[in-house]
Each structure stands twice: as C-alpha cells, then as structure tokens.
Amino acid sequence: MILAAGQGTRMKSPLPKVLHLAAGAPLITWAIEAARDAGADDIVLVVGHAREAVIDAVRARFGDAVRFAVQAEQRGTADAVRAGMAAVRDDVTEVVITYGDVPCVPADALAQLSALRQSQKALLSLITTEVDDPTGYGRIVRDGRGHPVAIREHKDCTPEERKIRSVNPGLYAVDRAFLALALSSISSDNAQGEFYLTDLVALAARASKEGVAELPWEPLSLRGVNDRADLAAVEATLHARTADRHRRAGSTVAAGALIDRDVTIEPGVTLGPGVILRGRTTLASGATVDVGCVLEDAHVAGGATLKPYCVVTRSEVGVGATLGPFAHLRPESAVGDGAHVGNFVELKKTRLGPGAKANHLAYIGDGVIGARANIGAGTIFCNYDGFQKHTTTVGEGAFVGSNSSLVAPVTIGRDAYVGSGSVVTKDVPDEALAVGRARQENKLGYGARLRARLAAAKQALLSAAATTKPGH
Ligand code: UD1
Ligand code: CA
Numbered sequence: 001m002i003l004a005a006g007q008g009t010r011m012k013s014p015l016p017k018v019l020h021l022a023a024g025a026p027l028i029t030w031a032i033e034a035a036r037d038a039g040a041d042d043i044v045l046v047v048g049h050a051r052e053a054v055i056d057a058v059r060a061r062f063g064d065a066v067r068f069a070v071q072a073e074q075r076g077t078a079d080a081v082r083a084g085m086a087a088v089r090d091d092v093t094e095v096v097i098t099y100g101d102v103p104c105v106p107a108d109a110l111a112q113l114s115a116l117r118q119s120q121k122a123l124l125s126l127i128t129t130e131v132d133d134p135t136g137y138g139r140i141v142r143d144g145r146g147h148p149v150a151i152r153e154h155k156d157c158t159p160e161e162r163k164i165r166s167v168n169p170g171l172y173a174v175d176r177a178f179l180a181l182a183l184s185s186i187s188s189d190n191a192q193g194e195f196y197l198t199d200l201v202a203l204a205a206r207a208s209k210e211g212v213a214e215l216p217w218e219p220l221s222l223r224g225v226n227d228r229a230d231l232a233a234v235e236a237t238l239h240a241r242t243a244d245r246h247r248r249a250g251s252t253v254a255a256g257a258l259i260d261r262d263v264t265i266e267p268g269v270t271l272g273p274g275v276i277l278r279g280r281t282t283l284a285s286g287a288t289v290d291v292g293c294v295l296e297d298a299h300v301a302g303g304a305t306l307k308p309y310c311v312v313t314r315s316e317v318g319v320g321a322t323l324g325p326f327a328h329l330r331p332e333s334a335v336g337d338g339a340h341v342g343n344f345v346e347l348k349k350t351r352l353g354p355g356a357k358a359n360h361l362a363y364i365g366d367g368v369i370g371a372r373a374n375i376g377a378g379t380i381f382c383n384y385d386g387f388q389k390h391t392t393t394v395g396e397g398a399f400v401g402s403n404s405s406l407v408a409p410v411t412i413g414r415d416a417y418v419g420s421g422s423v424v425t426k427d428v429p430d431e432a433l434a435v436g437r438a439r440q441e442n443k444l445g446y447g448a449r450l451r452a453r454l455a456a457a458k459q460a461l462l463s464a465a466a467t468t469k470p471g472h
Contacts, residue, residue: 001084002031004100005048005071010227016050018100019057020231023238024260024278026057027225030103030238032066035096037107038114042092045100046071046084076194077170078186085180094118096173097197101225104237105171113215114173122213123178124204127171129219137167138198148212149205151198155191168198169222178204272308287317293324301337315347318354336371348383353396365389366408370396376420378403395430404436 008017018028025033028045035043047054048071058066071083081097088095096114098105109127117125128140128148138151139161151168152161182203188195204211225231242261243253250267257275259265268285271277275289279297283289287300291308298312306317307324314331317323320338327341330348335341339352342359350364353371358364360377366389367381373394381392382405392406395414400406404422412418413430422436 001044001046001081001088001095001097002028002035002100003046003077003080003084003097004028004054005046005074005080006101007049007074008101008226016054017225018054020225022103022231022235023242024262027103028054028058028100029061029261031098031100031105032058032062034105034107034110035098038096038110040096042089043067044069044084044087046080048072048074076188077197078183078195078199081179081197082183085183088176093176094173095176095179097171099170099224102170102222103225103234104221104223106221109171109215109217109221113171116213116215117173120210120213122204123175123207123211124200125173125213125215126201127169127215127217127222128166129169129217129222130165131167131219132165134165134167139164140166140168148201148214150202153190153192153196153198169217170224171222172200174200178207366391367394368392369394370398370414372396373398373400375400376402376404380405382407
C-alpha cells in the first residue's frame with residue numbers, strides 16, 4: 001500500500017508532488033516499481049489531492065497492475081491506510097506500507113522488511129534509521145532492552161525525546177488482521193489532531209512481547225521529498241545508483257553522466273562526462289557517446305560513435321556510424337550503418353543510407369538519402385513551402401556539391417552530381433550532372449581597368465570639393 005494522498009504544498013507547484021520527475025520518472029513510478037520488484041502481488045495506491053492526474057499518470061504506465069483507494073480528506077497517515085484497506089484483497093495476509101514521495105527505497109529493503117516480520121513472527125516490522133538532524137521525524141522510543149516500543153511524532157515529543165536521532169522513515173510491514181483491528185482504535189488525540197499511523201508501533205509492542213521487529217537501514221535511501229531541494233537530492237541519489245549499476249554491468253560511465261530510469265544500456269558502452277540519456281534511449285554494446293551529448297528516445301547501435309555535444313531525439317544511429325561533434329538529429333531520423341554526420345549538420349525526419357556522408361554545416365529535412373551518397377558542406381534541403389513539407393530523394397552514390405539548395409519535392413538520381421552552389425528545382429536523372437547557377441565569365445585585364453576608373457572618380461570628387469570651398 002503506497003500512500004500518496006498528501007498535497008505537497010512545499011513543492012509550490014500545480015503539479016501533484018508524486019508526479020514530479022526524478023531521474024526521468026515520476027516519484028510515484030519509483031515507489032511502485034520498488035514494490036513490484038520486492039514481489040508485491042497486489043498494489044494499492046491511496047490517492048487524494050489531485051487524484052485524477054495521479055491516477056491517469058499511473059494507469060498510463062502500469063495499466064491495471066495498480067489499484068486505487070481514495071482518501072477524500074487528508075486526516076493523517078492512519079486515516080489514509082484505513083481508506084486503503086477498502087481496496088486490499090481479502091486473501092492478503094500482510095500489508096507493506098510505503099510512501100509515494102520516498103523514491104530511493106530499494107526493493108531489497110521492502111523484501112527484507114517483510115521477511116523479517118515473518119521470520120520473527122512479529123505483528124509489525126519497521127525500518128529505522130539514524131539521522132544527524134531528526135527535526136520533523138517521528139522518533140523511535142525504546143524500552144530498557146533497546147526494542148522499539150513507540151514512535152513519538154516531533155510535535156508531541158518532550159525536550160528529552162527530541163534529542164533521539166533514531167527516526168521513523170515511514171515504512172512498515174504489518175500483519176493484516178492486526179492492522180485492521182488496530183486502525184479502528186487509533187484516535188486523533190495528539191498535537192496535530194491527526195490519525196497517526198505511527199501509533200501502530202505502541203499497539204503492537206503492547207499486544208505481544210515480540211510484537212515489533214526492527215530493520216535498521218542507511219538514511220540516504222529513505223529520504224522523502226517535501227520540497228524541490230529534496231527532489232534534487234533524491235534525483236542525485238537515483239542517478240548515482242543508476243550510473244553505478246551500468247558500471248558494474250561493464251560500461252564505462254564518466255562522472256557527471258546522467259542516465260534516466262528507462263534507458264537501456266548493454267555492457268561495453270562508453271559514456272563521457274556530462275552525457276544525458278533520457279526517455280527510452282537504448283545503447284548497444286560498443287557504442288561510444290562522448291562529452292555532453294543529449295539523447296532522448298534514441299537508439300544507438302554497436303560501434304557507433306557520437307563525438308561531443310550531439311543532440312539526438314527519437315532517432316536511430318546505425319552500426320559503426322559517426323556523429324558530430326555538434327550534430328543534431330531531430331525526430332524520426334535514421335543514420336545508416338557506417339554513415340557520417342559531421343559538425344553543425346541538422347537532420348529532421350531523414351534517412352541517411354549506409355555509408356552516406358553529410359560532414360559539415362547542412363540542413364537535411366524530410367530527406368531519403370541512398371547508400372554512399374555525399375551531401376556537401378552548406379547544403380540545404382528546402383523542404384517547406386510555408387504550407388507543406390516535401391521530400392527530397394537522393395539516390396545511391398550521388399554527390400551533392402557544397403552550398404547547394406535542393407528545393408523539394410525533388411529527386412537526385414543514382415550516381416548523379418549536383419554542381420556546387422546549385423539551386424536544384426528539377427529532378428536530376430541517374431548519372432547526370434546538374435548545374436543550377438549563373439555561368440562564370442572571366443574578363444581578362446578587368447582588374448587594372450576597374451582600379452583606374454575608381455581612382456579617377458575619387459580624384460574628381462576631391463577636386464570638386466577644393467573649388468567650392470577655397471582656403472579650407
Ligand atoms: C510521517 C510519520 C513520521 C515519519 C515521517 C517520515 C506519521 C504520523 N508520521 O510524518 O513518523 O518520521 O512521516 O517522512 O505517520 N499521507 C496521506 N494522507 C494523509 C497524510 C499523509 O496519504 O492524510 C501521505 C503523504 O502523501 C505522504 C506520507 O503519507 O506521502 C507522509 O505524510 P506526511 O504528512 O509527510 O507525514 P509526516 O508528518 O512527515
Ligand atoms: Ca513528509
């Protein structure tokens with residue numbers, strides 16, 4: 001059961017807190033995935049504030065795998081669980097309770113929490129952690145043997161209790177029958193007038209000698225998000241963890257590379273500093289993505305090299321292809337095997353055939369370019385007439401000379417040539433040479449004649465000025 005009904009006022013955002021992104025996924029996605037990975041066979045999400053948006057986002061990713069319970073009014077964590085119980089299946093014997101705004105909890109912690117409770121036959125197990133500054137947390141109150149016997153909320157603590165640095169991160173595994181019974185006895189008789197879920201601990205401790213089992217955990221994974229500073233901190237933790245996972249699997253990931261949640265990387269990939277991988281990007285073994293590249297929903301094949309500062313969005317890069325530095329692949333582009341896209345080249349919805357090259361300063365939009373074709377420096381595909389986009393087709397082995405404009409729709413034939421500086425408005429047949437520019441003419445000796453004429457004109461101007469203003 002994941003609690004996510006709270007408002008998250010301190011985010012100062014119209015977006016519900018649990019839908020804020022950390023490392024490429026909403027906070028709630030991290031919480032749900034952890035529960036799934038821990039082996040939860042049924043997941044109930046308790047929603048309240050902005051529930052329509054939260055439900056839509058969760059359904060979009062998880063379909064029917066997550067069920068929802070509504071807590072209409074936020075009257076405390078015990079009230080939230082009470083609302084959630086309405087959706088818990090009858091055959092469930094244990095409920096593990098987590099928060100939707102605590103995204104770094106590893107699945108392993110949840111699995112251990114449940115295993116511990118069952119092995120110790122406790123009514124409840126909880127994770128505890130030590131923090132330097134316990135302000136705001138519920139404190140773990142212990143008996144003479146050091147066993148947890150209660151959680152005291154910050155606002156209800158005595159000055160002595162406030163000094164306790166062992167705190168409650170809010171994760172519990174609870175026997176279902178005990179939970180149902182205990183919830184009915186929790187009151188809101190406390191400093192905040194809320195129904196505290198934390199009262200369960202005292203109830204379990206009182207019910208039996210081994211009522212409460214404790215699983216200590218390190219605090220970094222348990223950090224909750226209340227404001228955007230917390231959000232940045234958990235994102236750093238998630239990114240660091242993801243980078244380490246890929247390093248351990250056999251990829252070189254430089255410091256400062258940021259890999260989002262749904263990115264897939266085969267072992268044997270090299271990522272330079274400052275690389276950002278987003279969305280459902282996939283990188284095959286042997287791919288190299290150098291400094292500062294930003295990839296979103298990109299698919300990079302083995303042996304491809306992205307030199308520094310390429311931007312690739314919803315596009316594919318083929319086996320052994322080379323991009324950049326400073327290349328831009330806009331959506332629906334595909335660079336064929338062994339093809340080259342050089343600096344300051346922009347592709348939009350363009351297929352570049354195997355071994356084709358566009359090495360410098362070109363705009364290639366809505367293009368279909370055959371194998372081994374060469375697109376010269378400064379070539380522009382004029383694909384837009386202000387109303388519609390049109391396709392330019394360049395045949396296999398064709399050579400488009402520098403600084404040409406190909407006015408779409410137009411087709412350049414196989415093995416054809418386009419002379420530099422041409423404006424091509426008509427199809428070019430296979431093997432033809434198209435020259436679409438003014439013919440060059442050389443006027444012999446013209447330089448000296450021109451200089452003489454210009455010098456004479458300047459002299460005439462100066463003489464005229466001298467006669468109209470004598471003495472000056
Ligand atoms: C709670 C714990 C506290 C613990 C802290 C850890 C209680 C009484 N206190 O305090 O011991 O140290 O978490 O962060 O449980 N929520 C609902 N409905 C509600 C209230 C809360 O769904 O009516 C959800 C929130 O969306 C959030 C979570 O429960 O995800 C925690 O709520 P929050 O108000 O932050 O609890 P704290 O007062 O911080
Ligand atoms: Ca909180």
